[in-house]
Amino acid sequence: MRRRTFGLAAAALAASVAAGPSLGWAQEAKKVTIGVSIPAADHGWTAGVVFHAERVAKLLMAEHKGLNVIVKTSPDPASQANAVQDLAVQGLDALVILPSDPDPLVNAIQQVKDSGAFVALVDRAPSVNDNSIRDLYVAGNNPALGEVAGQYIAKTTPDAQVVVIRGLPIPIDQQRQDGFDKGIAGSKVKILERQYGNWNRDDAFRVMQDYLTKYPKIDVVWCQDDDMAVGVMEAISQAKRTDIKYVVGGAGSKDMIKKVMDGDKMIPVDVLYPPAMVATAMQLTAANFYDQVPVSGNYILDATLVTKENAKNFYFPDSPF
Numbered sequence: 001m002r003r004r005t006f007g008l009a010a011a012a013l014a015a016s017v018a019a020g021p022s023l024g025w026a027q028e029a030k031k032v033t034i035g036v037s038i039p040a041a042d043h044g045w046t047a048g049v050v051f052h053a054e055r056v057a058k059l060l061m062a063e064h065k066g067l068n069v070i071v072k073t074s075p076d077p078a079s080q081a082n083a084v085q086d087l088a089v090q091g092l093d094a095l096v097i098l099p100s101d102p103d104p105l106v107n108a109i110q111q112v113k114d115s116g117a118f119v120a121l122v123d124r125a126p127s128v129n130d131n132s133i134r135d136l137y138v139a140g141n142n143p144a145l146g147e148v149a150g151q152y153i154a155k156t157t158p159d160a161q162v163v164v165i166r167g168l169p170i171p172i173d174q175q176r177q178d179g180f181d182k183g184i185a186g187s188k189v190k191i192l193e194r195q196y197g198n199w200n201r202d203d204a205f206r207v208m209q210d211y212l213t214k215y216p217k218i219d220v221v222w223c224q225d226d227d228m229a230v231g232v233m234e235a236i237s238q239a240k241r242t243d244i245k246y247v248v249g250g251a252g253s254k255d256m257i258k259k260v261m262d263g264d265k266m267i268p269v270d271v272l273y274p275p276a277m278v279a280t281a282m283q284l285t286a287a288n289f290y291d292q293v294p295v296s297g298n299y300i301l302d303a304t305l306v307t308k309e310n311a312k313n314f315y316f317p318d319s320p321f
Contacts, residue, residue: 035087048275048321056279094118138281143179144303150183165197165223205231226253
């Protein structure tokens with residue numbers, strides 16, 4: 001992610017040097033307003049999204065004197081649709097949006113796009129991913145997040161009985177489930193049950209309690225999210241269950257990465273899905289206006305398997321997530 005962004009910055013620097021200082025100054029002073037609409041920090045991953053959005057907004061405005069970046073958080077799709085409309089009234093040149101749920105927000109996004117603004121869609125695309133509503137799509141690799149986890153379980157515990165805690169009933173959750181099923185295909189891994197945990201540690205705790213009551217033997221838990229893994233681990237601890245070999249979460253929270261680093265047997269690996277992807281989308285959107293480089297299209301981040309051997313490369317203790 002950083003290599004590509006730095007590449008854009010290098011290209012912009014070369015262009016400004018070639019054009020001369022006066023042209024470079026005029027380019028930097030160009031007035032541009034970018035609205036950033038993201039979910040409120042209702043769990044760890046979205047807290048990371050808010051942190052990175054606010055951090056990079058300050059950095060971009062310091063770098064480009066004519067740039068105004070407005071960050072708005074919203075607790076639900078209806079509030080987010082209103083926030084997008086409020087941003088549009090302020091005369092947006094671009095919208096960077098990570099939808100809480102993409103389908104109810106299609107019309108609001110479309111209105112911004114129809115106004116001539118540049119639209120960068122982050123993480124969550126509508127179930128019918130119509131390219132006409134966006135110029136740029138930045139996301140983690142949702143199918144790979146599930147597939148990498150499934151492959152690890154199939155290789156490490158080929159006869160595992162697995163319980164699954166899903167996220168929310170939105171398209172990216174289904175992509176992760178489909179990827180997981182692909183990852184365990186051909187193995188003897190058995191799925192005992194799947195329930196939604198809403199990417200929330202308290203909900204995941206309750207789902208895991210239900211599983212522990214229903215199933216006397218569980219080998220592995222896949223919960224695709226590090227926040228939910230916290231709730232899962234607490235439920236296992238309270239029940240004093242020793243049959244569960246390990247839990248696989250996802251996203252790369254600092255707490256889970258630290259457990260992997262320390263060789264925690266219950267958290268042997270994690271799968272990356274960085275909340276900083278919103279920062280990538282913001283940087284690329286700004287580059288569209290100031291660096292004069294092509295940024296339209298899809299930008300998909302890797303779903304890296306974090307192990308004890310490489311965990312130190314992904315551990316950031318000062319991060320909120």
